Amino acid sequence: MDALKRDLPNFPDEVSTDWLLPYAKSEGWPPLEDEDGMPMKRWRYLLGMRPLRFYRSLSWTLENRSLVPDTLADGEVGKINGLLRAGLLGEQNEYSAISNSRERLTSILQYTLAHGRLPKAPALIQEASGLRIMDGNHRIAVYVYLTGFGGHFTPQYPLEPRQDFWIATPAATGS
Structure with missing residues (x-):
């Protein structure tokens, strides 16, 4: 959870815990990214084909x-x-x-x-x-x-x- 909070400080704890934490445990965190900053492997689909920088911009x-x-x-x-x-x-x-x-x-x-x-x-x-x-x-x-x-x-x-x-x-x- 600490790594999630560090990388996505804008995320409410409930959203991080319910949505991302189970996958962070099974897939590893942070997601590997390609040269364009897009998450790779399963994370690509879990994050809706969007880079982490998009998620950092959310309110x-x-x-x-x-x-x-x-x-x-x-x-x-x-x-x-x-x-x-x-x-x-x-x-x-x-x-x-x-x-x-x-x-x-x-x-x-x-x-x-x-x-x-x-x-x-x-x-x-x-x-x-x-x-x-x-x-x-x-x-x-x-x-x-x-x-x-x-x-x-x-x-x-x-x-x-x-x-x-x-x-x-x-x-x-x-x-």
């Missing part, structure tokens, strides 16, 4: 808000729908390869129904097209399932749509 806020499809970045709604279809319905798709997906969804669902809130705040990054999920895909999938996602379907167990989310905003770039 984080914990927001109590709702999510609806229009607030998410391009492709995120399809990703969440695919995750739900694979995990809850057993559909074979690109998310079927996540071996413990059903168990994770079930565990998060049980916790959320018992406590009325997600177990931890997912982490998202504000992009031009909307919010990109960086950590918490399964939590957001349960959120979508329980809230009806802005009226796109009828939820089985209604949940208060306002939940805590970590939202990162990149530093403004000069023109």
Whole structure:
């Protein structure tokens, strides 16, 4: 954790601990970078094909808000729908390869129904097209399932749509 805090001092402890620390333990920290500063190996995908300098530029806020499809970045709604279809319905798709997906969804669902809130705040990054999920895909999938996602379907167990989310905003770039 000390190395993460040193390299990403702008990250809230909760985001570092929940998102990056498990991978830092399994993949090593800091990530190896290529000549362009892009993370290599598994880190390239875990960090969304962005260099560490991008992550150092982020400002984080914990927001109590709702999510609806229009607030998410391009492709995120399809990703969440695919995750739900694979995990809850057993559909074979690109998310079927996540071996413990059903168990994770079930565990998060049980916790959320018992406590009325997600177990931890997912982490998202504000992009031009909307919010990109960086950590918490399964939590957001349960959120979508329980809230009806802005009226796109009828939820089985209604949940208060306002939940805590970590939202990162990149530093403004000069023109």
